[in-house]
Amino acid sequence: MKDGNFIDYVKLHVSSGKGGSGSSHLHREKYLEKGGPDGGDGGRGGHVILKGNENLWTLIEFSFKRHLKAGHGGNGSKQRSTGSDGEDIYIDVPLGTVIRDTDTEEIINEVTSHNEEIIIAEGGMGGRGNWHFKSSTNQTPRYSQPGIDGQERNITLELKVLADVGLVGFPNAGKSTLLSVITSAKPKIANYEFTTLKPNLGIVKYRDFQSFVVADIPGIIEGAAEGKGLGYRFLRHIERNSTLLFLIPCDADDIKEQYDILLDELRRYNPELLDKDRLIAVSKTDMLDEELKAELDEQLKEDFNGIPYVFISSVAQTGLQKLKDELWKILNKDPEA
Structure with missing residues (x-):
């Protein structure tokens, strides 16, 4: 998904360095014509390493740089001198980045903490020099090992937004507007579907200088789990949220039906999402008078059967x-309760 500077999905080709060759040098000095073998080992090839960086929030750095290659190891030399190791290449990525093998679709690893390092492609080992092969029956071996080739692989980086609360709702449900009034975020707001094409993060300032993070994520449509609309590009961002805030406008034809559709899309994408804590926010209630609000309240008590909801x-x-109080209560509840 790409919008402005936000990129959360890239494919890369990475190559680690080849190991240096061992040396087959024989020791020579002015008064020593037939010295023994003293060829050094080759250096290790450079690794390709992913490193977590809490200051990054997008994969835009890789928009125009899709091929990354580490340095080769240096060759061994005389006097058993080992060649230099190839230069490692470090790839800084945002926290919440999942690394997947593009060819097999297998998840290799994921980056969740600052400065965490994950070797994606190991550099090849350096070859051994000829002094390793000296024996009682072969005093002057004139051969050494070549370095081992590095690894090449295709990887896919997927960014899953890390936030405490994920906003779930249909397009044009008012998620961006809500984020703009409870946080200092400045998301794009307009009266048409899919205004939000990228996750927006905002910090909600709570009582006593406390805070939590809310993510406004592109809206769901029916069939999103099968890739319709923004599809799984959106749904994967919900996986990192500990609490789901369902936003449904009060003028919806059927509030309970909209909630059920949203819940079903989450279930079809990943059933584990249903284990997360939920809160329902019924929005745009400034359009209702007190009598209509009371009637709606009675209806929702019956429809949601214990699921917490608030009018906003x-x-x-x-x-x-x-x-905010309800969200804070959910985020800080006793896990044993």
């Missing part, structure tokens, strides 16, 4: 403190 209006900025 991002425009009128009502119910927002209660929303």
